[in-house]
Amino acid sequence: MRIVLTGGGTGGHIYPALAIARHCLQRKPSCEFLYIGSNRGLEKDIVPQAGFRFESVEISGFRRKLSLDNLKTVIRFWQAVGRSKKLLREFQPDVVVGTGGYVCGPVIYAAAKLGIPTLLHEQNAVPGLTNRFLSARATVVAVSFPGNESAFPKAKKAVYTGNPRATEVTGADPAAGRSSLGLDSDTPLVVVVGGSGGARSINTCMAEMADRVRELPGTHFLFITGKAYYDNTAARIAELGEQPNNLTVVPYVDRMPDILAATSLIVTRSGASFMAEITALGIPSVQIPSPYVTNNHQEANARSLQQGDAAEVILESELTGERLFDQIRKLIEDPIRREYMAGQAKKFGQPDAAERIYQHLLAITAKPAR
Numbered sequence: 001m002r003i004v005l006t007g008g009g010t011g012g013h014i015y016p017a018l019a020i021a022r023h024c025l026q027r028k029p030s031c032e033f034l035y036i037g038s039n040r041g042l043e044k045d046i047v048p049q050a051g052f053r054f055e056s057v058e059i060s061g062f063r064r065k066l067s068l069d070n071l072k073t074v075i076r077f078w079q080a081v082g083r084s085k086k087l088l089r090e091f092q093p094d095v096v097v098g099t100g101g102y103v104c105g106p107v108i109y110a111a112a113k114l115g116i117p118t119l120l121h122e123q124n125a126v127p128g129l130t131n132r133f134l135s136a137r138a139t140v141v142a143v144s145f146p147g148n149e150s151a152f153p154k155a156k157k158a159v160y161t162g163n164p165r166a167t168e169v170t171g172a173d174p175a176a177g178r179s180s181l182g183l184d185s186d187t188p189l190v191v192v193v194g195g196s197g198g199a200r201s202i203n204t205c206m207a208e209m210a211d212r213v214r215e216l217p218g219t220h221f222l223f224i225t226g227k228a229y230y231d232n233t234a235a236r237i238a239e240l241g242e243q244p245n246n247l248t249v250v251p252y253v254d255r256m257p258d259i260l261a262a263t264s265l266i267v268t269r270s271g272a273s274f275m276a277e278i279t280a281l282g283i284p285s286v287q288i289p290s291p292y293v294t295n296n297h298q299e300a301n302a303r304s305l306q307q308g309d310a311a312e313v314i315l316e317s318e319l320t321g322e323r324l325f326d327q328i329r330k331l332i333e334d335p336i337r338r339e340y341m342a343g344q345a346k347k348f349g350q351p352d353a354a355e356r357i358y359q360h361l362l363a364i365t366a367k368p369a370r
């Protein structure tokens with residue numbers, strides 16, 4: 001099967017596309033891939049590093065208020081449709097898979113115009129603008145939550161599959177995750193991370209908490225700042241004096257599944273892929289939903305885990321380093337509660353998501369019987 005993947009901007013759109021690709025390769029090693037992304041998104045680095053061929057189209061997003069930039073966006077869109085058609089004609093895919101973000105727009109649109117089957121994957125309970133626009137043109141729309149098919153009333157066909165990152169992390173190697181941090185097997189690991197791009201408020205907490213991690217000497221802390229916030233956060237932590245031995249601070253982790261498989265407690269934003277990963281692995285979490293996303297969908301994600309007693313939630317408006325560290329400490333000192341939360345989290349897990357998507361890909365690329 002020849003597959004074009006598209007989607008990007010943030011990790012939340014890119015990693016599901018790569019998870020689909022890797023699962024397809026496992027099921028059918030002869031699969032071939034081309035990833036079409038934007039040169040402005042994280043995909044331009046992540047995709048080639050993951051070993052997939054990458055081509056770019058130029059695209060930008062609409063501004064919500066009237067502006068001349070929107071005219072430029074429309075012109076860029078049509079230019080990107082033209083370039084996408086050229087790339088698709090050259091690569092001759094059997095199917096095009098889109099996982100959201102602006103760049104999906106021209107690529108899926110071009111594929112539909114060329115009569116190539118398309119599958120659109122939506123990670124969030126509230127669909128993004130691009131996926132809503134594309135849903136009527138896609139052959140299948142795959143949603144991440146059971147019953148959420150109705151979020152795409154114009155789709156020709158909407159199906160529940162779950163998020164393919166759930167499948168990917170279940171195959172991860174906790175020993176590799178631990179050894180990348182130089183930890184032995186029974187040291188509890190607390191990971192503190194914003195989304196794929198980091199989060200300013202969570203990084204402020206990292207700086208406020210950095211000295212207090214000494215209060216839990218038997219626990220290792222991994223602070224992932226996001227690339228844009230690393231220099232500032234690391235400098236603020238350095239001002240406190242010598243960094244505690246049980247603290248590692250990094251801008252980004254490339255092999256996140258292995259780290260997650262070794263994690264005892266995670267503090268994170270409530271983006272869709274992180275949620276899928278946490279629940280597939282059964283990791284207790286403290287959720288700090290971003291208030292800056294469409295329809296406040298991260299708080300809805302976080303609350304669903306909280307109602308299932310799988311997570312604690314701290315809203316950004318209530319967040320301080322002290323409050324966060326007290327919450328972490330309480331959970332680290334209570335392994336029974338953590339174990340219970342882990343079991344509750346797993347009830348939300350969707351480890352067969354990638355296989356479900358693969359089956360839909362087989363169905364939409366099957367040649368009709370003569």
Ligand SMILES: CC(=O)N[C@H]1[C@@H](OP(=O)(O)OP(=O)(O)OC[C@H]2O[C@@H](n3ccc(=O)[nH]c3=O)[C@H](O)[C@@H]2O)O[C@H](CO)[C@@H](O)[C@@H]1O
Nearest residue numbers: 010011012015123195196224252253256271272273274293
């Ligand atoms: C602010 C914003 O717009 N956030 C959205 C964005 O989040 P964002 O891009 O942060 O996406 P998610 O939280 O869904 O996923 C982050 C992904 O990046 C990976 N990762 C993260 C850090 C790191 O160092 N290494 C690494 O590999 C995680 O394992 C995960 O797979 O897309 C999601 C999916 O559409 C949405 O639900 C979020 O609301």
